[in-house]
Amino acid sequence: MTGLCIGLDPDPKKIPAHYGTGAEGMENFIESVIESTSHVARAYKPNFAFFEQYGPEGVNVLYGLRDMIPIEIPIIGDAKRGDIGNTSRAYARSVFHTMHFNAITVNPFMGSDSVRPFLEYEGTTVYVLALTSNAGSADFQRSLCGSELMYKRVIKSSIAYAIDQPGTVGFVVGATHPDELREIRDMVPESPLLIPGVGAQGGDAAAIVAANNGGPAFINVSRGILYATTESDHASQTRMKAEEYAKILNQ
Amino acid sequence: MTGLCIGLDPDPKKIPAHYGTGAEGMENFIESVIESTSHVARAYKPNFAFFEQYGPEGVNVLYGLRDMIPIEIPIIGDAKRGDIGNTSRAYARSVFHTMHFNAITVNPFMGSDSVRPFLEYEGTTVYVLALTSNAGSADFQRSLCGSELMYKRVIKSSIAYAIDQPGTVGFVVGATHPDELREIRDMVPESPLLIPGVGAQGGDAAAIVAANNGGPAFINVSRGILYATTESDHASQTRMKAEEYAKILNQ
Numbered sequence: 001m002t003g004l005c006i007g008l009d010p011d012p013k014k015i016p017a018h019y020g021t022g023a024e025g026m027e028n029f030i031e032s033v034i035e036s037t038s039h040v041a042r043a044y045k046p047n048f049a050f051f052e053q054y055g056p057e058g059v060n061v062l063y064g065l066r067d068m069i070p071i072e073i074p075i076i077g078d079a080k081r082g083d084i085g086n087t088s089r090a091y092a093r094s095v096f097h098t099m100h101f102n103a104i105t106v107n108p109f110m111g112s113d114s115v116r117p118f119l120e121y122e123g124t125t126v127y128v129l130a131l132t133s134n135a136g137s138a139d140f141q142r143s144l145c146g147s148e149l150m151y152k153r154v155i156k157s158s159i160a161y162a163i164d165q166p167g168t169v170g171f172v173v174g175a176t177h178p179d180e181l182r183e184i185r186d187m188v189p190e191s192p193l194l195i196p197g198v199g200a201q202g203g204d205a206a207a208i209v210a211a212n213n214g215g216p217a218f219i220n221v222s223r224g225i226l227y228a229t230t231e232s233d234h235a236s237q238t239r240m241k242a243e244e245y246a247k248i249l250n251q
Numbered sequence: 252m253t254g255l256c257i258g259l260d261p262d263p264k265k266i267p268a269h270y271g272t273g274a275e276g277m278e279n280f281i282e283s284v285i286e287s288t289s290h291v292a293r294a295y296k297p298n299f300a301f302f303e304q305y306g307p308e309g310v311n312v313l314y315g316l317r318d319m320i321p322i323e324i325p326i327i328g329d330a331k332r333g334d335i336g337n338t339s340r341a342y343a344r345s346v347f348h349t350m351h352f353n354a355i356t357v358n359p360f361m362g363s364d365s366v367r368p369f370l371e372y373e374g375t376t377v378y379v380l381a382l383t384s385n386a387g388s389a390d391f392q393r394s395l396c397g398s399e400l401m402y403k404r405v406i407k408s409s410i411a412y413a414i415d416q417p418g419t420v421g422f423v424v425g426a427t428h429p430d431e432l433r434e435i436r437d438m439v440p441e442s443p444l445l446i447p448g449v450g451a452q453g454g455d456a457a458a459i460v461a462a463n464n465g466g467p468a469f470i471n472v473s474r475g476i477l478y479a480t481t482e483s484d485h486a487s488q489t490r491m492k493a494e495e496y497a498k499i500l501n502q
Binding site: 053082111129139 | 332390
């Protein structure tokens, strides 16, 4: 049960010129991407950094996404937040209450009281970073903590944090680690996974679907769909790319 | 060489009524706090979550802080960001280039390529989370990774990430751990530290100054100064509180 998630990472250097410039051009670009892909997208994942770099006008577009994306398609706020309790509570309010998003990515480094406040919203999913797609995942996530690898410890601890909480806990597992993905799937067969790293980051879509072994998962593609071309036929190229990925990923 | 850092954590439930409500009331409140404390504050530390929860109008205030705070006082963006390389690069651009802040807090969980992009800005300081002030710091930061505690490994790795980078690396060490602070100070006598947790979180100001042993450090107080009272004399009470802390912390 995998579905295509489209990452919304608006990069001023890559947005085709005909959309315009600045936050306004970015909004046109995002609108076009949604229009061209919402028939196959099972989720969208806006990456907060890319909106924040545009300043307040860019953040405005982020807060407005729920009105631009069909309501039946969940929005995963890729925020990687995590802080002391009262601060995590404010981040959770921001993403679930103010933005009306359906899910968020959370960084577990600060431990239990930094993750729990995100789990207080019924019907939402909290994707905790376990094993990320980047090379730096080797530095701490794959280090041996006590008798087990850090990312396994994160998974076990997070499952414990979520007991009796209204929100659902899930995990971020990079598509660049298919062997570990298989192992994680064995550990948590029912947990929702968010799997980024297909396309520009090198993860192979079909291999990931196989490794996921039928569990609930969104597999994310960002640059591989968003920046199909810089030409004026960007909308149709984006549609084609999204449909190609959907064929493999919407299972 | 310690200095008082004032945390800007605007909490809609605690802002005195006479400032008004919503983002506008929040902006009045922040303006008043800055006016009442800038004669003793050595830095300000806006906590992004508290602005983001107000929606785009709140974020607008965050982006406008550099114009509200006297230019000689550094602003530390308490964002706890960290993501894959191209995303960290966008967060860094947002905080250093768009907001014109002087420093940021960064979460090291995703490793080298998630931290390095923040170090590319000359004259800025990147405070990497080492040992945070909350109870959850026991979950991963104090776990044994290989032969050493995770937070010590984070410190050593981050020092390595910063070699030959134009930015300066520093560390976040909670005031709730004075013994570990002393140890960390021995490890990195010259590194800038950001020490939150004094006041509401229970850290003792004088004990922290002693444990810091003369190294360069900002000691942060948020709730202990911001929410001195909900009465109409809030501005003068805030001034008094800030002056009290400054007497102990500006050494």
